[in-house]
Amino acid sequence: MDKYHTPLFAAEIVALLQAHDCKVIVDGTCGEGGHTLAFLKAGMRVIPMDYDTRLIERAQSRLNKEGFSDTKVQRGNFAQMQDVVRKSGHGLVDAVLFDVGISLHHIKALKKGFSFENSEPLDMRADSSAIEMASDYINKLTEGELYELIATGSEITSSRRLAHLIIERRGYGPLTTVGDLRMIVKKLGYSDKEENMILARLMQAFRIAVNNELGSLKEGLVQAAELVRLGGLVITITFHSLEDRLVKLYFKKRSDFSAALSKPHRNIDLPFAESAQLRVYAKQ
Ligand SMILES: C[S@@+](CC[C@H](N)C(=O)[O-])C[C@H]1O[C@@H](n2cnc3c(N)ncnc32)[C@H](O)[C@@H]1O
Numbered sequence: 001m002d003k004y005h006t007p008l009f010a011a012e013i014v015a016l017l018q019a020h021d022c023k024v025i026v027d028g029t030c031g032e033g034g035h036t037l038a039f040l041k042a043g044m045r046v047i048p049m050d051y052d053t054r055l056i057e058r059a060q061s062r063l064n065k066e067g068f069s070d071t072k073v074q075r076g077n078f079a080q081m082q083d084v085v086r087k088s089g090h091g092l093v094d095a096v097l098f099d100v101g102i103s104l105h106h107i108k109a110l111k112k113g114f115s116f117e118n119s120e121p122l123d124m125r126a127d128s129s130a131i132e133m134a135s136d137y138i139n140k141l142t143e144g145e146l147y148e149l150i151a152t153g154s155e156i157t158s159s160r161r162l163a164h165l166i167i168e169r170r171g172y173g174p175l176t177t178v179g180d181l182r183m184i185v186k187k188l189g190y191s192d193k194e195e196n197m198i199l200a201r202l203m204q205a206f207r208i209a210v211n212n213e214l215g216s217l218k219e220g221l222v223q224a225a226e227l228v229r230l231g232g233l234v235i236t237i238t239f240h241s242l243e244d245r246l247v248k249l250y251f252k253k254r255s256d257f258s259a260a261l262s263k264p265h266r267n268i269d270l271p272f273a274e275s276a277q278l279r280v281y282a283k284q
């Protein structure tokens with residue numbers, strides 16, 4: 001698979017970094033290396049990291065082909081960003097980027113249950129250190145625990161009913177594929193479009209739990225805020241309201257950061273990323 005993930009807001013971010021005289025950047029979510037490459041091509045130094053070894057290999061080979069083999073993609077969770085940066089020989093940095101979630105490669109190539117278009121196995125591990133798969137959660141949790149996980153990770157109004165239907169379905173054997181989840185959503189009796197939306201949100205809830213996405217983002221922001229120098233930037237691209245709210249509330253509480261964009265920029269050009277939101281905070 002040769003098509004790479006499109007790095008969102010890349011030109012806009014490069015311009016912002018240049019305007020704030022940022023030369024050393026942590027790319028906390030290197031993915032397929034799109035943002036990292038844009039920064040390298042603009043003459044910046046980058047410390048790229050990702051928690052998925054499959055993506056690290058892919059990004060590293062792309063950087064090598066583009067003539068940036070000196071830049072090594074580090075393995076790590078951005079919740080432990082300070083360790084990764086220290087080990088790569090840096091102190092304070094000028095900016096940190098979080099482009100959270102999963103990449104096009106996860107969705108299109110890995111066949112691990114990141115896409116709702118095919119009936120793939122319910123794995124959903126992007127964090128290479130995660131032990132339990134989505135199917136472990138789905139087949140093990142109590143109805144109350146399932147409800148809690150679905151309601152907090154999807155914000156679907158029918159979360160209680162979905163939890164109940166999963167428990168009922170488990171009576172016939174474990175759920176193993178995305179198709180099994182779709183059959184459950186079908187029972188809610190919505191239109192095809194609504195069914196896809198609910199399935200996507202339900203899968204999002206399990207993915208968030210499997211990879212501890214919100215916990216890592218919370219800790220990642222703390223680490224990034226300490227890591228950037230005065231005048232430096234913390235940049236976030238989020239894809240749903242849970243992440244966006246977390247970022248907004250975190251910086252609301254920090255009097256040493258102010259928003260560097262008057263309002264968050266939304267992505268309107270790419271249909272797959274229409275929910276993407278860019279926020280930028282400067283340390284003062
Ligand atoms: C939307 S993609 C980033 C795409 C990238 N900006 C590009 O241009 O190719 C998100 C990436 O972040 C990684 N990721 C998500 N949460 C992470 C975390 N807590 N620590 C490290 N990497 C993470 C995922 O594995 C995925 O590769």
